[in-house]
Each structure stands twice: as C-alpha cells, then as structure tokens.
Amino acid sequence: MILSHPSRNRPAAGPAGPAAPARRAFVVHGTRLLLGAGCAILVAHPATAAARLDFDELYAKVTVLGLTFSDKVKSLDGQIVTMRGFMAPPLKAEANFFVLTEIPMSICPFCSSDSDWPDNIVVIYLDRAQTFAQANAPIDATGRLEVGSWTDPATGFVSLLRLVGASFSKV
Amino acid sequence: MRILAAVLAATTCLIGVANAANVFPIDRATILAGSAFDFKVEFAGVVKAEDVSITINGEPAAKILGKDVAFIAKEEGVDASAVLLRAAKVIKPGLYTVEVKAGNDTKTVHWDVYGTPDTPKAKNIIFFLGDGMSVAHRTGARLLSKGMTEGKADGRLAMDDLDHMAFIGTSSTNAIATDSANTMSAHMTGHKTAVNALGVYADRTKDPLDDPRVENVTEALARTGRKSVGIVTTAEVEDATPAAVVAHTRLRDRKAEIVEMMFALKPEVVLGGGSAYFLPKSTPGSKRKDDQDFIKAFTEAGYSLATDAGALQAVGQANAGKILGLFHTGNMDSVLDRKFLKKGTVNKFPDQPGLVDMTKVALAQLAKNPDGFFLMVEGATIDKMSHPMDWDRALYDTIEFDQALRVAMDFAKEHPDTLVVATPDHTHGVSIIGTIDDDKPGEDMREKVGVYAAAGFPNYTDADGDGYPDKVDVSRRLAVFANNFPDYYETWQPKMNGPFDPAIKNEKGEYVANAAYKDAPGAVLRIGNIPRSTDTAVHAVDDGILQASGPGSEAFKGYLEESDVYRVLVEAFALAPAQK
Structure with missing residues (x-):
C-alpha cells in the first residue's frame, strides 16, 4: 500500500486481517516502522513526525449554518497527523474504521435510534481491520488527514474529516 | 418433562396467533371520520388473489373505504401476500367490523370511527x-x-x-x-x-x-x-x-x-x-x-x-x-x-x-x-x-x-x-426522597442523605425572583434518584462542568461506569439494574x-x-x- 499516492475519494484501507497483538505496524510515507505498542513515532522518526492536531483546533467557526475548518486543518490536509481522543463504539467488533470523539461516547449512534454523533467527530480508516479498544481511556490515532465531505460507499457514512491509512495506540 | 411439554404447547399456541393475518389500522383503533389512513392486511403466507375476501360491516371493503384495495402477491423481503390501500377514508362515524379471509387465514378487527360536534369549542x-x-x-x-x-x-x-x-x-x-x-x-x-x-x-x-x-x-x-x-x-x-x-x-x-x-x-x-x-x-x-x-x-x-x-x-x-x-x-x-x-x-x-x-x-x-x-x-x-x-x-x-x-x-x-x-x-x-446535606458530619455521602424528618427543607434561594434558584449547588439540596440505572458513579452533587454522562460503552458492548466521575469527592459505584446494553436510565x-x-x-x-x-x-x- 502506497500512502504517498492517496486518492482523495477513497480512504486507504488495507486488507482485513487480525492485528498483531503486541506490536503494531505503522506505515508512514512509505516507510514501514515496527514499533512497540505505545512507543511514540516522534522519537523513532523525527523527519516524518506527525503533526499534533487537537479537537479544539478543528474548526475556526461553529454556527447553525455550518462549520468552518480552521487554518490549521486546511494546512494539514494531506499530511500525517496524530489526534488524541476516544474510540466510539464501532459498527462491529473488528472493523477497518472507527469514529474518534473528543469525549467518551455514552451513546451508540450506530445502534440506537435516539442518538446522534457529535459535530466534531473524525473518522479513522485503519490500514487494517483492528479490534475495538476500551472506550474509557484515550487513544492516539495517526494517519493522513483528509478534509472535506466524503461518503463511505460500503456503509453510507458521511464524514468531513478523516485520518486514512491510520493506526492507533493507547496513550 | 411435563413442564417442557407445557412450554412447547404454549410456544406453538403463540406461533399460531402470530401466523394470523395482521390488519392495519389495528383492532380497537379509533379513527377520526374523514381522516386519511392506509389500510393494510398482511397475510401469514402466500395466498391467491381470488381467495381473498375483505368485508367491512358485511359490505365489500371498497364501498366503505372509498377505493379498491390492491393485492400484493408477495411483499418485498417477505414470503407472504398482502393487501394495501393508501389514503383510505371512512366518512360515516360508527362501529365497523372488518373481516379478512384468505383460505384458513382469517382475522376480524373492530374500528371506532368517530365524528365530532358540528361547532368548534376552541379556535x-x-x-x-x-x-x-x-x-x-x-x-x-x-x-x-x-x-x-x-x-x-x-x-x-x-x-x-x-x-x-x-x-x-x-x-x-x-x-x-x-x-x-x-x-x-x-x-x-x-x-x-x-x-x-x-x-x-x-x-x-x-x-x-x-x-x-x-x-x-x-x-x-x-x-x-x-x-x-x-x-x-x-x-x-x-x-x-x-x-x-x-x-x-x-x-x-x-x-x-x-x-x-x-x-x-x-x-x-x-x-x-x-x-x-x-x-x-x-x-x-x-x-x-x-x-x-x-x-x-x-x-x-x-x-x-x-x-x-x-x-x-x-x-x-x-x-x-x-x-x-x-x-x-x-x-x-x-x-x-x-x-x-x-x-x-x-x-x-x-x-x-x-x-x-x-x-x-x-x-x-x-x-x-x-x-x-x-x-x-x-x-x-x-x-x-x-x-x-x-x-x-x-x-x-x-x-x-x-x-x-x-x-x-x-x-x-x-x-x-x-x-x-x-x-x-x-x-x-425518578423520585425525590429527601435532601442531601453537605453539613452533616463525615465524608460518607450516603450518611448525608436526609430522609423522613431528617430531610428538613432544602436551602435554595431565589433572590432575583427569576423563578430559578440563584445557585444549584447549595449545601442542602434535593435528593433525587432513579429507580433504574446502568453502572455509574453517584457523586451526590450537581454536575457543574456539563451534563452528566453516567456510563460509556466498553469493548464488549456493555455500558460501564464512566471513570471521569470516579474521583469526585464521595463518589460511589452503583451497580446497574438494567441490561448492560442500556446506556442510560430508561422510560417508566x-x-x-x-x-x-x-x-x-x-x-x-x-x-x-x-x-x-x-x-x-x-x-x-x-x-x-x-x-x-
């Protein structure tokens, strides 16, 4: 999988397969790095260091008539970024995408008809299917940032911000 | 063994009932005269159009409903037939008996079609x-x-x-x-x-x-x-x-x-x-x-x-x-x-x-x-x-x-x-059962819950007369509890930092107490009494x-x-x- 030639219209998603339990493969700009779980990318490869992006930096303006992406988001479009948040309960236990939220989700919009996603979610497309992580603790997700509305053809899920070819680790 | 047989009999009986045709509007429906409603019959299986008979008060359904019904030989995704009429109307108030028949599949429902006085009471x-x-x-x-x-x-x-x-x-x-x-x-x-x-x-x-x-x-x-x-x-x-x-x-x-x-x-x-x-x-x-x-x-x-x-x-x-x-x-x-x-x-x-x-x-x-x-x-x-x-x-x-x-x-x-x-x-x-008084001695919040005479009265004030307490986190406040709950940390306090989020979902699909409240002073874990798949307290x-x-x-x-x-x-x- 070559991440330096991404398609804007198709988030990269690797072949489904079980994740290595203790060690996790990160693919950053074509370089395959094997890292111990929880080990920071920044230390291992400063030249391709992922920029940090926080939830409160996503939007410059939030109004009834729409949100406006921040300059930081716009400038990081297509770059590798790391975001810290919580993994929302996924569609199924093992999936190649999940929703990253600012605070832990007490509701499950996938399973309840009375709930809705927060405005400021980021959808994480993993480079491979992985199992769900404990929602009570934050995670760091790292991948290439995609900005703009996109509808997942498999699920119909519409997202505005995505990290594609991503991996995650517990903080 | 005898118990098992009885259960089986009951199950069979239930299936028998479930297999009868469904009629919408349902039995004992109350219908405003002249209002539009869709009339639908769902047969338990595939039936032939010529075997279907639908009468209302003994007359052909179309005469009462204003239009003829459409027969659906096989419904989308269902191995069974149906009859459907969109925007039917019954003009004349009264009791109506709807009898549906297709072979052995029969169902009778009653509707109460009601009129109103001729003159409005309210504008x-x-x-x-x-x-x-x-x-x-x-x-x-x-x-x-x-x-x-x-x-x-x-x-x-x-x-x-x-x-x-x-x-x-x-x-x-x-x-x-x-x-x-x-x-x-x-x-x-x-x-x-x-x-x-x-x-x-x-x-x-x-x-x-x-x-x-x-x-x-x-x-x-x-x-x-x-x-x-x-x-x-x-x-x-x-x-x-x-x-x-x-x-x-x-x-x-x-x-x-x-x-x-x-x-x-x-x-x-x-x-x-x-x-x-x-x-x-x-x-x-x-x-x-x-x-x-x-x-x-x-x-x-x-x-x-x-x-x-x-x-x-x-x-x-x-x-x-x-x-x-x-x-x-x-x-x-x-x-x-x-x-x-x-x-x-x-x-x-x-x-x-x-x-x-x-x-x-x-x-x-x-x-x-x-x-x-x-x-x-x-x-x-x-x-x-x-x-x-x-x-x-x-x-x-x-x-x-x-x-x-x-x-x-x-x-x-x-x-x-x-x-x-x-x-x-x-x-x-939900019920109010007394007060919670911070000034009672000790750290154990449970002992600060005042019940019966010990509840006294809360000490909210409304100095500005806007109808809301001036301060929500007063020292002697209402003790309000739900009778049903997921696992959660009871903090005994108003949530001053934003709406309460009692439980969050774990990797097994179960709602567990939100750890964000674990370290609130006096917080105690309450083990839930509703299914672990339920996110918050439910309707009564x-x-x-x-x-x-x-x-x-x-x-x-x-x-x-x-x-x-x-x-x-x-x-x-x-x-x-x-x-x-």
Whole structure:
C-alpha cells in the first residue's frame, strides 16, 4: 500500500486481517516502522513526525449554518497527523474504521435510534481491520488527514474529516 | 418433562396467533371520520388473489373505504401476500367490523370511527409536551422554583392552576414500555403505534418509509380548514416529539426524511435546534447524506430565518410571515447551562433563545391567523437530562417549561377560545426522597442523605425572583434518584462542568461506569439494574398526568389512552362535523 499516492475519494484501507497483538505496524510515507505498542513515532522518526492536531483546533467557526475548518486543518490536509481522543463504539467488533470523539461516547449512534454523533467527530480508516479498544481511556490515532465531505460507499457514512491509512495506540 | 411439554404447547399456541393475518389500522383503533389512513392486511403466507375476501360491516371493503384495495402477491423481503390501500377514508362515524379471509387465514378487527360536534369549542389549541415529565419533575420544579415552608408550597407552578386532569396510559402497540416517538404519535394522530414509529402503524417490511400511514394533526387541519401550525422545541426540530406533528416513518432516526416531510407540510412556525439535517452534505456540520439544502428551500418558500435569540426577536417584530428558527446544529442546551453555568455547548452557541422567548414569538405570529392555530411546545430537555440522571438540569428545564406554559395561559386569558394542554409523552423512573446535606458530619455521602424528618427543607434561594434558584449547588439540596440505572458513579452533587454522562460503552458492548466521575469527592459505584446494553436510565411504564384548561378541557378526566387525547383535540376543533 502506497500512502504517498492517496486518492482523495477513497480512504486507504488495507486488507482485513487480525492485528498483531503486541506490536503494531505503522506505515508512514512509505516507510514501514515496527514499533512497540505505545512507543511514540516522534522519537523513532523525527523527519516524518506527525503533526499534533487537537479537537479544539478543528474548526475556526461553529454556527447553525455550518462549520468552518480552521487554518490549521486546511494546512494539514494531506499530511500525517496524530489526534488524541476516544474510540466510539464501532459498527462491529473488528472493523477497518472507527469514529474518534473528543469525549467518551455514552451513546451508540450506530445502534440506537435516539442518538446522534457529535459535530466534531473524525473518522479513522485503519490500514487494517483492528479490534475495538476500551472506550474509557484515550487513544492516539495517526494517519493522513483528509478534509472535506466524503461518503463511505460500503456503509453510507458521511464524514468531513478523516485520518486514512491510520493506526492507533493507547496513550 | 411435563413442564417442557407445557412450554412447547404454549410456544406453538403463540406461533399460531402470530401466523394470523395482521390488519392495519389495528383492532380497537379509533379513527377520526374523514381522516386519511392506509389500510393494510398482511397475510401469514402466500395466498391467491381470488381467495381473498375483505368485508367491512358485511359490505365489500371498497364501498366503505372509498377505493379498491390492491393485492400484493408477495411483499418485498417477505414470503407472504398482502393487501394495501393508501389514503383510505371512512366518512360515516360508527362501529365497523372488518373481516379478512384468505383460505384458513382469517382475522376480524373492530374500528371506532368517530365524528365530532358540528361547532368548534376552541379556535386555538396550545399543546405543551413535557418530554418525560413525571410527578417528581413537577414536585421538584415547585420546590426549587417556589420553595416550601412548614410543608406548604410557597407558590404555585403555572401547571398547578390548570383546571382538568387525566391519567394517560402511554404504552405502545408492541410493549408496555414506550418511547417519545410512538407516544407523541398517539397524541398527534389518535392511533397508538410501535416504539420508534411516527404517524404509521409498524408493518413487517423492512423499509421504514412504507408503513401504513395515519393522518396527523397538521394534515387534518390542512384538510379541514386554514388554521396555522407551530412547532417549538428545545430539541432538534426533527427529533421524535416535534416530528410526530408532521412525519410518517417507522423509524424516528430518519431525520433527514423527517425534515423533508416537515417542508412538505410547511408549518407556519418552526423553532428549535437541529440545523445539521437542513444543510447539504457538502457543508461542514451537515448530517444529511444528500445535497438538498433545506435552509434555502424554507427561505425560498417564504420563511424568515433566525439563527440566534437576537435574530428571533427581530424576525418576531418584523411582522414576518412564516418563521424558521434554528438555534443549534443539534439539541439546544439545558437552561441550567444556557442561563447559569455556560457549560455544555453554550460556548459554541452562546445566544440560544429559551423556551419562553420561543413560545412568545410563536404565539404572536400564529395569533395573526383569524382562523386560529395549533401550537405544539416541547420541553425536550426534561427528558434529555433525565436519561443521564442529571436531575438538576431536568428540574431547571421543568421550571422553564412551566414558565413557557405561563405565557400560554396568559394568552388564553386574553383569548378564552384557546384550549391549553400540558402533558408528558411518557414518564421516567425518578423520585425525590429527601435532601442531601453537605453539613452533616463525615465524608460518607450516603450518611448525608436526609430522609423522613431528617430531610428538613432544602436551602435554595431565589433572590432575583427569576423563578430559578440563584445557585444549584447549595449545601442542602434535593435528593433525587432513579429507580433504574446502568453502572455509574453517584457523586451526590450537581454536575457543574456539563451534563452528566453516567456510563460509556466498553469493548464488549456493555455500558460501564464512566471513570471521569470516579474521583469526585464521595463518589460511589452503583451497580446497574438494567441490561448492560442500556446506556442510560430508561422510560417508566407509569401513567403520565395530563392537565388542561379552556374550552373542551372538561373531557380530560379519569384514565385515557394516549390515543384518546387526540379525540379531545379534534372535538374541540370540530374537525369531523356531521355530513349534511
């Protein structure tokens, strides 16, 4: 999988397969790095260091008539970024995408008809299917940032911000 | 062995019943004469068209229903036949016996088609819906807002002075338990239905937009006259309660389609949250999956748009025609956050109007129609804050609901041809059991709960006379508990940093106590008593209490099914006078 030639219209998603339990493969700009779980990318490869992006930096303006992406988001479009948040309960236990939220989700919009996603979610497309992580603790997700509305053809899920070819680790 | 045999027999018997044909409207349906409804028969298996016989009071169905039924040899995704007639009508009031037959598959149901007096009693109806509002919410709002001395309330809520009341049975067609969709649907159509359904009976096909429809109040008013309709809520305007005023869908979460249905009926005033479903998907913040722009569609259809409290006042004073007010992308914040704590999403949407201001603008606009109006006002956040057991927010919102009701009752004083109704859609399992007194000795919060005589009285104050306690986190406050809950940390304190989030889902799909509250001083883990798949406290099956004043309100008494409430409304409006 070559991440330096991404398609804007198709988030990269690797072949489904079980994740290595203790060690996790990160693919950053074509370089395959094997890292111990929880080990920071920044230390291992400063030249391709992922920029940090926080939830409160996503939007410059939030109004009834729409949100406006921040300059930081716009400038990081297509770059590798790391975001810290919580993994929302996924569609199924093992999936190649999940929703990253600012605070832990007490509701499950996938399973309840009375709930809705927060405005400021980021959808994480993993480079491979992985199992769900404990929602009570934050995670760091790292991948290439995609900005703009996109509808997942498999699920119909519409997202505005995505990290594609991503991996995650517990903080 | 004998027990097993008995169980098997019972099971077989149940299957036998389930295999009979289903008829919609269901047995014992009450139907407004002349109202449009879809007639559907679902046979248990595939049958031949020539074997099907449907009579109503012994006559061919088409003669009574106004049109012939269509036979469906095999329904989509179902290995069985059906009969369907969209927009049927029964004009003449009376009892009807519907007999359906196809071979051995037979079913008989009875309908009560009712007319109304020829002359309206009321020109206007203001229907206040306190979502989830239970007895404890009323008592708590009175204690917080008015205070109490030596066991007597120091003041009365607006709803305390409504003249008539009834106990309302809130159950759904498929369970004793219920939700805000099917309950409000019963209020707004006169038909009970299944949990999550709005303006339809729940059929067996998968499509949530094809179920047999029944007429709602907005359609009934459009069919019979020129009254205006207003919808005011603190939730998303496409949330279940406001949706029930306009929508037809098996699933309340089809919010994008609900906005389309709202646009099709064009209520004169729509105020609340939920703009995300009005925005085309290309606009960041949209929750639509298509490119339809309903902000544009509504404004092009002549609506004045307001997106904050200031603009709402301006639009209200501008003598505008129709008004669309959307003040949040999602649900609006609770009044405790909006007016006092500035938590929740108030930093993003700092100028949201409250229910009182929205009610005032809606009434001023609707009252311009010489033919009268129907206004639905929902105190949505009472329920939204009761689910996570954030009782302080739920009670503050009950106060706001009551203050908005006061505006409506004042309007009715000036316009005595106005029927005012205040009711919940369903209740919550919540009670006030005493006080929590921080000044009692020790660290163990449980021992600071005052019960019986030790409860004393809370020490809330209202120095500014705005009807809300000046401070929510007083030292001796109400002890309010749910009778059902997921695992959660009881903190014994108002949630000063934002609405309570008691439980979150773990990797096994189970809701576990949210660790964010673990270290709050005095917090204790309470192990839940509802299934681990349930995220928050649930609705109660307990009756709701409806109260009302004005012309027609005397019909609210004793026990009524929620579907009977609609009959009182349409009788007050005389929507089915005798055919001359």
